[in-house]
Amino acid sequence: MKILHLSDIHLGSGLSHGRINPATGLNTRLEDFIAALAACIDRALAEPVDLVLFGGDAFPDATPPPLVHQSFARQFRRLADAGIPTVLLVGNHDQHAQGQGGASLSLYRTLGVPGFLVGDRLATHPIETRRGSVQVITLPWLTRSTLLTRPETGGLSLAEVHQLLLERLRLALEGEIRQLDPTLPTVLLAHALVDTAQYGSERYLSAGKGFTIPLSFLARPEFDYVALGHVHRHQVLCQDPPVVYSGSIERVDFGEEGEEKGYVLVNLAKGKTEFQFCPLPTRPFRTIRVDLTEVAQDPQAVLLGAIARVDIREAVVRVMYQVRADQIPLINLHELQKALESAHSVSLLPQLVNNQPIARLPEVALEQCLDPSHALQLYLDHHPGLEPLRQDLLTALQTLDGNLEQVDQENLDPPERPRSPEPVIQQLTLLS
Template identity: 25%
Template sequence: MYFVHVSDIHLGKTYRNSLGEVERYADFFTCLSGIVNEAVDEKIDAVIIGGDLFHVGQILPKTFAKTIETLQPLKDAGIPCIAIEGNHDWIHRRDSISWMEALSQMGYIKLLRPTRTEDGGYRFDPFDEETGMGGHIEIGGVNIYGLGYIGAQAGSHVERICEAVTTENNLLLFHVGIWKYSPVEIGNMKLEEAYPLAEKFGYVALGHGHKPYVIETPEGKPFAFNPGSPERVNFGEEKYDKGYYFVTFENGEFHPAFRKTSPRPMFVEAIDLSGAENVEQALDMFREQVVAKVDSSGDERQPLLELKLVGRVGFHPFELGRERLKAVLEELVDPLHVEIKNHLSLVSSAEEGDGVKKSLEEIEKEVLRDLIKTGSDYQGREDELIRLSIALKNAVQKGDVDGDELLALLDTEGH
């Protein structure tokens, strides 16, 4: 049996209100389409998705339609696509069918989800083609079990998961990270909590963390594999290998091989403007460092940039406006999307006497505090309202939230 193990595809991800919004949106579908086409060309037996097929649970109708178009070649070729839900796939309003459930009922994926017994145990019912639901499916002699995302206490569920499985040649699809290897801060388990899975499953197909890694037993046998995301989803992933596993099952053994994909170029760089006495001098230093640090030659796609401006300068940091910097970047590297973090410190005239210097963040907080204090109803709540204001600003600037998410932030932070 041959199958592809991919995870954390994040269809629907883009930079809203950005000039590169449409092209970035297409990146994730292009990446999945490439994997699907390879699977069809090589006539493999199955594609398994370890969660986070979508970037958000409440996707746009156009995202659903594009997903169907992308998965259609698998359906036409009779190659089953086995999937579980990741934390990004969940919808929190359970009064209607989810997009993942809809895909399963329409035959584009086979969504695996266990049921729970009265005593808190797990039951992996056989997958029902008519309802599009079930927890277990057998393909090519491999028994595939799906669990999805179960949250921060995942490690405590391992014993009950193993008790529910009585077959051989088992594979577990599990959307969970391992603390030792994954930078994800929620939904992880400890390494020692994962070891018992190796006694029941020959291959544990992980998802959740966007960096690829392999888990071995204390004896050194690999048993759990996390492919990471095949496209770069967030800044901070620029140095990770990106790809998926092509797995061969033969004579009761799983043999995975990591295949690299070709994600869009991404750069996260610090630009040091220390000593610049005016804006023009700072721009010259900015140009010089960008040319030296951002080199996407050899790739025709426009890069994604996150630049952090650091250093002490002799002019007000606000004078170095984002639009002016973006205009310079368009001339030099023509990025698809850029995020600029201004962490410059102002060298004040009082600095020589008392060592005072103010960062842009400090100045921003002072301005907000003065504005908030002018309203008598808000006095005494300055700190919490400053935090809320900055959280909203950061969310909007990042361009990665919609109206509902902003309202949720207001509701969370506002209390």
């Protein structure tokens, strides 16, 4: 039985890295994501596969614009027209806040699209394909909020809630496994963070919302293949049984610059499953980093040389360069833009570096400098630029000192506590 496993489409993401295509009126990055999804569906139809498993996160959020939703539906309808069963799993981006429902995917269940199954709860689904039966357990994205509002979690720490939720998940999974037909091939389709995975930006995007699942929960002999979603980097966590993140189909941001994107083609058999990762021809991201602060002459030439050494054709490019203040007039932005015109989109990100030494007060023991006036005098002696303000600052300090004495006199119960000048001295030291 052939299965196509894809995940994390995020259709509509990264539009800031694109531009409007005048021929279509669409953002070019949206067109990139649609093209990647279309390539996955093309392969499913060309094989043809017997089942398509989508591991969750169809869009950036649960309420995508109608145009984006329509583009997603147009591609997946091709599977329905071809009679290929499809399971759409609910990911964290497919849910409303607090993990309530698979808002962006529930439409397909409501409309009763033939052959489409929406996995928004832990359940086992027997599915008939052209090459026989298969059973798929769906495990959507789970959040701590499912327990935090219940009475039994009152007074528990997040760590204790985490353990309670894991124990409940373990028991629930065990219940599903015991009901499996041992003669049929079985797939677990889950949208989750697994403890042995190599995480990227998705871990921070879901921080505090989801929880990490031990690999031992998923790598069970009852499963012939474990199809994972959520982590955008393709990786194989276990070979027996295969526990596989297909990864995302397009780059969402520069955090995925070095990752290959694609989907997984699976030959499923009871006790003997084979799979292969199929890369997609996605748009490259390129970062050019240059430190110009040590360049004595012509930083523009050095920067242009760094750009020339990178293949930027039709790539999403960011140029991050460090410059001193005196080098800013030597950078010609028009020339930079001309050198980068073959790129798809460009971000120029200069960073101003202050390499001037900071004047420091001499080492003075605090007990030797208890007078705020003395501390201010010392500070001004080492900052010649403040000389025109010396008298005004000293006068302001005397006024402040007098006001503080008056407040202390009014608010302190006898005997009076001596007022320490240490906070003033510390503030002046921080200013230096």
